[in-house]
Amino acid sequence: MAIQPASAETTLKWAHVxxxxxxxxxxxxxxxxxxxxxxxxxxxxxxxxxxxxGKEVDINEGLGLGTVxxxxxxxLFAGRAYGPxxxxxxxxxxxxxxxxxxxxxxxxxxxxxQGYTDATGNHITSVTYYGERHVTSNKPIDKPEDMAGLKIRxxxxxxxxxxxxxxxANPTPIAFAExxxxxxxxTVDAQENPLPTIxxxxxxxxxxxxxxxxxITDALLTIVGGPAWNAMDAADQAALEKVLDETADCATGQxxxxxxxxxxxxxxxxxxVREVDRAPFREATMxxxxxxxxxxxxxxxxxxxxxx
Numbered sequence: 001m002a003i004q005p006a007s008a009e010t011t012l013k014w015a016h017v018x019x020x021x022x023x024x025x026x027x028x029x030x031x032x033x034x035x036x037x038x039x040x041x042x043x044x045x046x047x048x049x050x051x052x053x054g055k056e057v058d059i060n061e062g063l064g065l066g067t068v069x070x071x072x073x074x075x076l077f078a079g080r081a082y083g084p085x086x087x088x089x090x091x092x093x094x095x096x097x098x099x100x101x102x103x104x105x106x107x108x109x110x111x112x113x114q115g116y117t118d119a120t121g122n123h124i125t126s127v128t129y130y131g132e133r134h135v136t137s138n139k140p141i142d143k144p145e146d147m148a149g150l151k152i153r154x155x156x157x158x159x160x161x162x163x164x165x166x167x168x169a170n171p172t173p174i175a176f177a178e179x180x181x182x183x184x185x186x187t188v189d190a191q192e193n194p195l196p197t198i199x200x201x202x203x204x205x206x207x208x209x210x211x212x213x214x215x216i217t218d219a220l221l222t223i224v225g226g227p228a229w230n231a232m233d234a235a236d237q238a239a240l241e242k243v244l245d246e247t248a249d250c251a252t253g254q255x256x257x258x259x260x261x262x263x264x265x266x267x268x269x270x271x272x273v274r275e276v277d278r279a280p281f282r283e284a285t286m287x288x289x290x291x292x293x294x295x296x297x298x299x300x301x302x303x304x305x306x307x308x
Contacts, residue, residue, distance in 0.1 A: 009036075009041055009042060009043065009044055010042065010043050010044075010231075011043075011044050011045070011046050012035075012043060012044070012045045012046070012069040012070055012228055012240075013045075013046055013048060013053070013067075013068045013069045013070070014028055014031075014045050014046065014047045014048065014068070014069065014070040014071070014072075015047075015048045015052070015053040015054065015059040015062065015068040015070070015071050016028070016047070016048070016049060016059070016071060016072040016073075017049075017050065017051045017055065017056050017059075017072075017176050017177070018049060018050065018072070018197075018200070019049060019050055019200045019201070020049045020050060021200060022049075022196065022197075022200050023196075023250065023251040023254035023255060023258070024072055024128065024220065024251050025047060025049045027247045027250035027251040027254070028045070028047045028072075028247055028251075029047050030247070030250070031045050031243050031244065031246070031247045032044045032045040032046070032047075034243045034246065035239065035240060035243045038239035038240075038242065038243060039236050039239050039240075042236060043232075043236060043239075043240065045070070048068075050177075051176070051177050053067075053068055055175050055176070055177065056073060056074065056077050056155070056156075056175075056176065057077065057156070059071045059073065060073055060077050060078070060080070060081070062225070063120075063122045063223060063224075063225035063226070064120065064121060064122065064225060064226060064227070065227075066225060066227040066228065068225065069224065069225050069227075069228035070222065070223070070224050070225070070228070070244070071222075071223050071225075072128070072220040072221070072222055073220065073221055073223060074089060074130075074155065074157065074218070074220060074221075075087075075088045075089035075218075075219060075220075075221060076089040076155065076157035076158075076159045076160060077155075077157055078116060078124070078221050078223065079157065079159065079295055080157065081116065081119055081120045082112075082115055082116040082118075082119040082120065083295030083296060084112050084115060084295060084296040084297070084300050085112045085113070085115065085116045085124075085221075086157075086159055086295050086296070087112070087295070087296045087300060087301065087304060088100075088103060088104075088109075088127075088219060088304075089157075089159055089160075089216060089218060089219070090159050090162060090216070090289065090294075091159075091162050091163035091166070091215045091216050091285045092163075092215060092216075092278075092281070092282040092285045092286055092289075093216075093217070093289070093304065094217045096217075097217060099217075099307060100129075100217045100219070102307050102308070103304060103307055104127040104219065106307055108300070108303045108304060108307070109127070112300070120226070121226030121230075122223050122224065122225050122226050122229070123223065123224045123225075123226070123229045124221050124222070124223050125222050125223070125224055125240070125241050125244040125245065126221070126222040126241075126244045126245045126247065126248035127219050127220070127221060127222075127248060128219060128220045128221075128222065128247075128248040128251045128252050128255075129218075129219055129251075129252040129255050129256065130194055130197075130218040130219050130220050130255065131193075131194025131195060131196055131197065131218060131255050131258075131259055132194055132195075132212075132214040132215075132216070132217055132218070132259065133192045133193055133194055133213075133214070133215055133216040133218050134192060134193070134194065134195065134198070134210055134211060134212050134213050134214060134215075135147070135152065135190055135191075135192045135210075135211045135213050135215070136190060136191055136192070136193070136198060136203055136204070136207035136209065136210050136211070137150065137152075137189060137190035137207060137208070137209050137211060138189055138190070138207060138208050138209065139189075139208075139209065140209050140211070140272065140274060141190075141209065141211040141213070141274070141276065142211070142274065142276055142277075143276070143277070143280055143281075144166070144167040144168070144280050144281055144284050145167075145168070147164070147167040147168060147169040148167070148168040148169065149168065149169070149170060150164075150169040150170065150189050150190050151169075151170045151172050151187075151188045151189045151190070152164050152169045152170065152171055152172065152188060152189065152190040152191060152192065153172050153173075153174045153179055153182055153183070153188040153190070153191040153192075154171045154172065154173055154191075154192065155173065155176065156173035156174075156175065157173075158293050159293055159295070160173075161173075161293070162285065162288050162293050163192075163213075163215045163216070163281075163285055165288065165293075166281075166284040166285040166287070166288050167281065167284055167285075169190075172187075172188050174187070174188065179191055179201065179203065180201060180202060180203065180205075180206065183203060183206040183207060184206045190207070191203060191207070192213070192215070192216075194218065194255070194259065195210070195258070195259050195262040195263070195266070196255055196258045196259065196262065198210065198262075198266075199258075199262060199265070199266075204266055204269060204271045207271075208271065208272060209271070209272045209273075209274060210266055210271055210272070210273045210274065211274045211276055212263075212273065212274060212275055212276055213276055213278065213281055214278055215278075215281060215282075215285065222244045222247070222248060224240065224244075289301065
């Protein structure tokens with residue numbers, strides 16, 4: 001019988017809901033060899049794309065159970081466990097990309113990440129740019145009034161409903177894996193996601209218009225579950241943190257480039273890509289920022305708005 005060496009390789013399970021073709025996945029797959037090299041083969045990573053280990057709610061729960069070790073998740077899903085961390089996923093919370101970029105590297109973000117760890121035992125290592133979220137629809141949308149009564153699919157987290165509520169639309173939560181079918185069958189009239197996701201999930205095949213509302217500058221958190229993190233020594237934790245940060249940079253760079261290229265690509269597919277004046281949408285939404293759906297306090301909001 002072969003005797004396993006004491007330092008047998010541990011394979012960390014990394015789960016997410018995105019397609020295998022997307023940068024989130026391809027950059028994560030490349031992380032395994034980096035982690036092996038950095039930990040002298042003590043750790044590797046296996047990545048499970050496209051909801052293969054469960055929907056977003058399931059993989060968040062799996063972190064604490066040890067059924068998954070690393071996940072990508074939206075800030076609003078992490079916000080279910082610790083409300084203030086959701087602030088970065090709220091609509092029109094950031095003035096522009098630069099404001100968002102400074103926030104993710106800020107002391108405020110570090111404090112919020114620590115609050116999440118204190119609440120869950122899980123560890124946020126990195127933030128990956130997910131893109132600006134835009135509304136796709138079967139009728140053109142140029143101003144907030146055009147969204148009145150529109151049945152729009154949103155992810156199943158309350159803050160995603162803030163923008164539809166602000167514009168008089170009817171938010172309808174549907175799991176990510178089921179959105180294409182819901183649009184195709186007319187269960188909903190619209191959905192909202194960044195351009196790379198609209199392409200990867202082929203939503204443009206069942207929606208005539210992409211309206212560039214840019215209502216959320218969105219990001220994914222990379223989170224390591226407490227059981228996996230606590231089983232590692234400090235040097236391996238530092239190695240994993242570094243590799244996951246590099247993975248976030250890898251995907252972020254590709255998403256930024258992809259957003260630039262895709263407007264023309266969609267036009268070439270015959271989709272109507274509409275520039276909209278975002279100011280009225282922003283104005284309508286900001287009134288709700290500290291309302292009943294806010295999961296942060298006024299001080300956190302003021303600190304985020306004050307980041308220059």
